[in-house]
Amino acid sequence: MISIKIILTIFLLVILRAFLVQESLVLTKRVVAFSMFLVLVLLVMFPKISTCVANAVGIGRGVDLVFYFSHLFLLFLIVGLWRRSVVLMATITKLSRAIAVQSARKPQVGKEQKTEGKDPT
Amino acid sequence: MYKEHTVCVVVPAYNEEKLIGRVLETMPDYVDKIVVVDDGSSDETATIASGFDVHILRHPVNLGEGAAIATGIEYALLEKADVVVTFDADGQMSAEDIGAVVNEVLEEGVDVALGSRFLTARPKGMPRMKKIGLKLATIFTKLSTGLKITDTHNGLRAFKAKALRKIVITQNRMAHASEILSEIARNKLTYREVPVTISYTDYSKAKGQSIFNTINILYELFTGGGK
Numbered sequence: 001m002i003s004i005k006i007i008l009t010i011f012l013l014v015i016l017r018a019f020l021v022q023e024s025l026v027l028t029k030r031v032v033a034f035s036m037f038l039v040l041v042l043l044v045m046f047p048k049i050s051t052c053v054a055n056a057v058g059i060g061r062g063v064d065l066v067f068y069f070s071h072l073f074l075l076f077l078i079v080g081l082w083r084r085s086v087v088l089m090a091t092i093t094k095l096s097r098a099i100a101v102q103s104a105r106k107p108q109v110g111k112e113q114k115t116e117g118k119d120p121t
Numbered sequence: 122m123y124k125e126h127t128v129c130v131v132v133p134a135y136n137e138e139k140l141i142g143r144v145l146e147t148m149p150d151y152v153d154k155i156v157v158v159d160d161g162s163s164d165e166t167a168t169i170a171s172g173f174d175v176h177i178l179r180h181p182v183n184l185g186e187g188a189a190i191a192t193g194i195e196y197a198l199l200e201k202a203d204v205v206v207t208f209d210a211d212g213q214m215s216a217e218d219i220g221a222v223v224n225e226v227l228e229e230g231v232d233v234a235l236g237s238r239f240l241t242a243r244p245k246g247m248p249r250m251k252k253i254g255l256k257l258a259t260i261f262t263k264l265s266t267g268l269k270i271t272d273t274h275n276g277l278r279a280f281k282a283k284a285l286r287k288i289v290i291t292q293n294r295m296a297h298a299s300e301i302l303s304e305i306a307r308n309k310l311t312y313r314e315v316p317v318t319i320s321y322t323d324y325s326k327a328k329g330q331s332i333f334n335t336i337n338i339l340y341e342l343f344t345g346g347g348k
Contacts, residue, residue: 082344086344089293090291092182092184093184093188093191093293096161096180096181096182096184096188096192097180097188097191097192097195099180099181100158100178100179100180100181100192100196101178101192101195101196101199103178103179104176104177104178104196105171105176105177105178106176107173107174107175107176108171
């Protein structure tokens with residue numbers, strides 16, 4: 001009974017660490033990450049808390065409540081990541097286009113001689 | 122020069138070393154500028170193209186046909202083209218049809234001429250599933266843009282430069298074909314379809330768009346094309 005709690009807590013610690021090692025992460029995000037970690041550890045250690053809250057809002061089991069919220073959270077996250085990748089792709093396209101236009105190679109086989117263009121040598 | 126107008130043909134090419142030479146060879150004399158957009162090919166596409174009297178633009182990374190066409194168009198407009206034609210590098214199209222679409226724009230005065238493989242007799246050797254997929258695409262286009270087009274995914278088109286400045290292509294990959302049509306509808310551009318021939322060789326069948334890609338194209342349209 002104790003062991004699964006320890007495993008889950010270790011996993012949470014690893015995830016928290018992965019967040020906090022980023023030097024670019026601003027302080028507010030660090031605080032949010034840390035408090036989320038605390039809440040999750042509490043839920044893991046004392047599952048009764050989630051059951052109490054779940055009963056209060058009309059859901060039978062606490063695990064279900066956590067399950068619903070984690071799904072919502074993950075969907076939110078996926079949409080956010082996807083939107084970011086769309087913007088990123090548009091940026092890459094713009095950049096590639098600028099490079100392609102700037103380094104365009106003009107014809108070197110003489111001017112406007114379509115028929116002579118047949119010989120690739 | 123075609124009737125005193127500068128004609129520019131944009132050829133998007135991704136790993137087309139086998140056929141691009143043959144395609145560039147057949148370009149008609151009245152084409153003033155040929156713009157080959159090498160979409161980050163890993164083969165000898167650019168080297169082969171450089172043997173011809175063409176402008177070569179190279180995407181540093183592969184972005185997709187829509188992006189390549191958009192790059193070619195931007196360049197063609199910088200080069201002061203009056204008419205811009207899009208033409209595939211895979212040898213499925215016939216260069217003789219370029220005259221037909223260009224003529225439609227210059228003589229008939231429409232903003233955009235769109236090639237269609239369904240205006241003449243049924244294309245030879247076209248896979249049946251492909252036909253069904255394209256038919257579905259026409260229905261989708263009718264519903265989403267109100268345009269009655271017989272062939273929504275034909276890469277042979279001619280644009281008046283003035284009309285082209287209004288068309289914005291953001292779909293990097295295959296969904297650009299539908300996007301061009303919705304841009305025509307949005308900007309209320311005049312258009313006409315022109316019969317063209319598309320040949321189905323084993324090479325093109327292997328390389329071309331599979332019917333299963335229809336789902337991908339729809340997905341790209343809905344999600345905005347960013348992967």
